[in-house]
Amino acid sequence: MPKYGVFxxxxxxxxxxxxxxxxxxxxxxxxxxxxxxxxxxxxxxxxFTRLVDYDFWLAMAARNLAxxxxxxxxxxxxxxxxxxxxxxxxxxxxxxxxxxxxVNEALSKLGHEYKGVVKVESVVETLGHxxxxxxxxxxxxxxxxxxxxxxxxxxxxxxxxxxxWVKHDMTRDLMRAIGADxxxxxxxxxxxxxxxxxxxxxxxxxxxxxxxxxSMRAVGAECVITACMACITQFERxxxxxxxxxxxxxxxxxxxxxxxxxAFGIKPEELGLEVHRSPVLDxxxxxxx
Amino acid sequence: xxxxCEAMRAEEVARKLREALxxxxxxxxxxxxxxxxxxxEEEDLEDAMRAIFGLAxxxxxxxxxxxxxxxxxxxxxxxxxxxxxxTVRVKVPKEEMEVLDISHIAPAAEFIERxxxxxFGVEFVGLKPxxxxxxxxxxxxxxxxxxxxxxxPRARPVMELLLDNACATxxxxxxxxxxxxxxxxxMPPMVGAKAEAMEEIRGMAKEMGLVxxxxxxxxxxxxxxx
Numbered sequence: 001m002p003k004y005g006v007f008x009x010x011x012x013x014x015x016x017x018x019x020x021x022x023x024x025x026x027x028x029x030x031x032x033x034x035x036x037x038x039x040x041x042x043x044x045x046x047x048f049t050r051l052v053d054y055d056f057w058l059a060m061a062a063r064n065l066a067x068x069x070x071x072x073x074x075x076x077x078x079x080x081x082x083x084x085x086x087x088x089x090x091x092x093x094x095x096x097x098x099x100x101x102x103v104n105e106a107l108s109k110l111g112h113e114y115k116g117v118v119k120v121e122s123v124v125e126t127l128g129h130x131x132x133x134x135x136x137x138x139x140x141x142x143x144x145x146x147x148x149x150x151x152x153x154x155x156x157x158x159x160x161x162x163x164x165w166v167k168h169d170m171t172r173d174l175m176r177a178i179g180a181d182x183x184x185x186x187x188x189x190x191x192x193x194x195x196x197x198x199x200x201x202x203x204x205x206x207x208x209x210x211x212x213x214x215s216m217r218a219v220g221a222e223c224v225i226t227a228c229m230a231c232i233t234q235f236e237r238x239x240x241x242x243x244x245x246x247x248x249x250x251x252x253x254x255x256x257x258x259x260x261x262x263a264f265g266i267k268p269e270e271l272g273l274e275v276h277r278s279p280v281l282d283x284x285x286x287x288x289x
Numbered sequence: 290x291x292x293x294c295e296a297m298r299a300e301e302v303a304r305k306l307r308e309a310l311x312x313x314x315x316x317x318x319x320x321x322x323x324x325x326x327x328x329x330e331e332e333d334l335e336d337a338m339r340a341i342f343g344l345a346x347x348x349x350x351x352x353x354x355x356x357x358x359x360x361x362x363x364x365x366x367x368x369x370x371x372x373x374x375x376t377v378r379v380k381v382p383k384e385e386m387e388v389l390d391i392s393h394i395a396p397a398a399e400f401i402e403r404x405x406x407x408x409f410g411v412e413f414v415g416l417k418p419x420x421x422x423x424x425x426x427x428x429x430x431x432x433x434x435x436x437x438x439x440x441x442p443r444a445r446p447v448m449e450l451l452l453d454n455a456c457a458t459x460x461x462x463x464x465x466x467x468x469x470x471x472x473x474x475x476m477p478p479m480v481g482a483k484a485e486a487m488e489e490i491r492g493m494a495k496e497m498g499l500v501x502x503x504x505x506x507x508x509x510x511x512x513x514x515x
Contacts, residue, residue: 013477014460017468020477038478039486041455048447049457052440056499060490106497110489198443272471275464 004034005073009083011229022261043086061090066112081154081228128170142179148221152228178263194234236277252283297371309340350395390415438504
C-alpha cells in the first residue's frame with residue numbers, strides 16, 4: 001500500500017473541520033497508511049493567485065509538493081477540489097524539464113527540491129481507485145438518502161486516460177456503494193455560481209444557485225453531495241442569502257467523506273456536523289434516527 | 290559630439306562606477322556602447338551623482354524625467370559623460386515624496402527639479418521654494434496619478450492573506466475551539482502557525498519579485514494601497 005499524505009488546505013480546517021474529522025476516521029477505518037502534510041501553505045488558491053503571478057503560484061504549489069516528497073509521501077490525497085486543481089495543474093506544468101528547473105532554482109534557496117515523485121489525487125480518486133470494495137464492506141449504516149451530486153468544475157481535469165468524467169463517476173459510485181440513491185436532475189453540469197459571486201452576488205445567487213437548487217428539489221433530492229469546499233460554501237451561504245430575494249431552500253449539503261463516515265457507523269456527534277450552515281445535522285438525525 | 294579616443298564608452302563608465310559605488314549599485318546596465326543605466330536607492334543619489342560627475346571634467350547634466358508609476362515616482366537623471374549618456378534611476382515611494390535636491394552638484398538641475406515639483410508634487414529637499422511652471426498659490430499637481438497599485442480590489446484581500454499567513458482564508462476562535470472539541474489541534478499543521486516557516490514564504494515572494502510587483506509592505510504586512 002502506498003504511503004498517503006493528506007493535504008488539508010485552508011477551507012476544511014478553518015471552516016469545515018467536520019470534513020477533516022470524517023476523512024481521518026474513514027482513512028483509519030480503511031487501514032490506510034497516511035500522514036497529514038506538515039508545514040504546508042495555501043495550495044495556493046487557484047484563481048486570483050494564478051492570475052496575479054503565475055510563477056509565484058507555481059513555486060508555492062511546488063513547495064507543497066516538495067514538502068510531501070521530503071515527508072516520504074507517495075500519494076498526496078486532496079479532499080478540497082480547489083486545492084486539487086492547483087496542485088494537479090502544478091504537477092502537470094512541472095513535467096516540463098525547463099519549468100521544473102526554473103522552479104527548483106527558487107525552491108533551492110529555501111532548501112527544497114521537487115523531484116516529481118509524489119502523485120496528486122483527489123480524495124474521490126483515492127477512495128474510488130483503492131478502497132471501493134472495502135468501503136462497500138465497511139458500510140454498516142447505509143446512507144439511504146435521495147442524493148443530488150453537484151459536479152464541481154475543478155474535478156473536470158482529465159486523468160491519465162483523458163476521461164474528464166472519471167472523478168465524478170467515482171463520486172457517484174462511492175455514494176452508491178454506501179447505499180445512496182443518486183438522482184438525475186438535468187442541471188448536473190450547471191455551475192453553482194461561486195466564481196460569479198466574486199463579481200455579481202445577485203446574478204450568482206438568482207441565476208446560478210437558485211435554478212440548480214430548484215432542479216434538485218424538483219426531482220425530490222434530500223441532500224446535495226459535492227467534494228468541492230467552494231461549492232459547499234456557495235450552497236450553504238447562498239441558501240441563507242437567497243432569503244433576501246424571497247427564495248427559500250433548506251437543502252443539506254455535505255462532502256462525500258462525511259457521508260461515508262456516517263455509513264461506516266460513526267456517530268454524527270463525533271463529526272461536528274453542526275459547523276454546516278445548511279441543516280445537515282437535522283437531516284442526519286432524520287436519516288439515522 | 291565626442292568621437293574616437295576622446296569618447297568614454299559605456300563599458301568604461303560602468304567599470305568606473307562599479308569601483309566608485311560598489312554595493313550601492315542596485316542595477317547597472319549598458320544596453321549600447323553609449324548608454325548606461327544605473328539604479329540606486331534614494332539615499333545613495335548624492336553619492337551616485339558625485340561619482341558620475343567625478344568621471345570627467347566634461348560631464349554635463351542634461352535633464353531629469355519623472356514617471357508616475359502609481360505607487361512610486363521614478364526619477365531619471367540624465368548626464369552626458371563624454372558622449373555616453375548615463376541615466377540614474379531612483380524610485381521615490383509616494384508615501385514619502387521627498388528626494389535630495391542635486392543642484393549643489395549640478396546647478397543646471399534646479400530648473401527641471403522645480404518643474405517636476407510643480408507637476409508631480411515631489412519635494413526636492415534643499416531646493417528653493419519658488420514655483421516655475423505653475424502660478425504661485427496653485428497647489429494642484431497636474432501630472433500626479435492616483436495612489437493605486439496593480440491589483441484589482443477583489444484580489445487584494447486574497448493576496449494580503451496569502452502573504453500574511455500563507456493561506457487564503459482566516460480561522461475564527463469559535464472554529465479553533467470546535468477543532469479542539471473534536472480532538473483536532475486548534476490549528477492545522479500549516480505554515481502560518483510557524484513564524485520561521487512563514488518567513489520562508491515571504492522570502493520566496495520577495496525573491497521572485499511578487500512583493501514589489503503588487504506593492505506589498507513586508508513590515509506593515511499589508512498592501513501599500515489597500
